[in-house]
Amino acid sequence: MKIFKKIGYFLLILLIVAQFFSPEKNEGNLIAVVPFLNETNPPENVKIILETTCFDCHSNKTNYPWYNSITPVNYWLESHVNDGKKHLDFSKWSSYSLKRKEHKMDELHEEVAEGEMPLKSYTWTHTDANLTAAQIAAVVSWGKKVQGDYQQQLNAN
Numbered sequence: 001m002k003i004f005k006k007i008g009y010f011l012l013i014l015l016i017v018a019q020f021f022s023p024e025k026n027e028g029n030l031i032a033v034v035p036f037l038n039e040t041n042p043p044e045n046v047k048i049i050l051e052t053t054c055f056d057c058h059s060n061k062t063n064y065p066w067y068n069s070i071t072p073v074n075y076w077l078e079s080h081v082n083d084g085k086k087h088l089d090f091s092k093w094s095s096y097s098l099k100r101k102e103h104k105m106d107e108l109h110e111e112v113a114e115g116e117m118p119l120k121s122y123t124w125t126h127t128d129a130n131l132t133a134a135q136i137a138a139v140v141s142w143g144k145k146v147q148g149d150y151q152q153q154l155n156a157n
Contacts, residue, residue: 109143
């Protein structure tokens with residue numbers, strides 16, 4: 001029994017010390033997504049959806065929840081953000097090639113249509129990110145239109 005008590009105290013001290021360490025936060029600004037918004041010209045309802053469901057993990061500006069100040073949760077969240085930005089980073093949209101933009105828009109509307117995005121782990125804690133059928137249809141329709149525009153540009157070249 002004494003060994004379990006010692007292990008418990010050790011883990012408690014370790015958890016307390018860990019609170020003094022945290023990953024670098026993704027706290028840039030949304031100015032970097034302006035080229036994406038200007039180029040793709042989403043309707044206002046889609047723009048709001050992008051802001052509330054996509055930009056936290058796919059841009060340089062994350063609105064962190066209160067529990068992000070708890071280690072090790074903050075490392076887990078940072079891992080999600082980094083993984084999201086690895087797949088699609090709206091803040092780097094202007095650096096993407098035309099072909100890559102077309103491909104990213106294809107992935108965007110497919111992931112949303114299939115219910116893969118936003119992630120369930122995100123919507124669980126961000127209830128405003130739960131998309132209705134109408135919101136999904138709006139994003140998919142817009143995404144297909146933008147992808148088609150990029151496809152036309154690629155075919156013209």
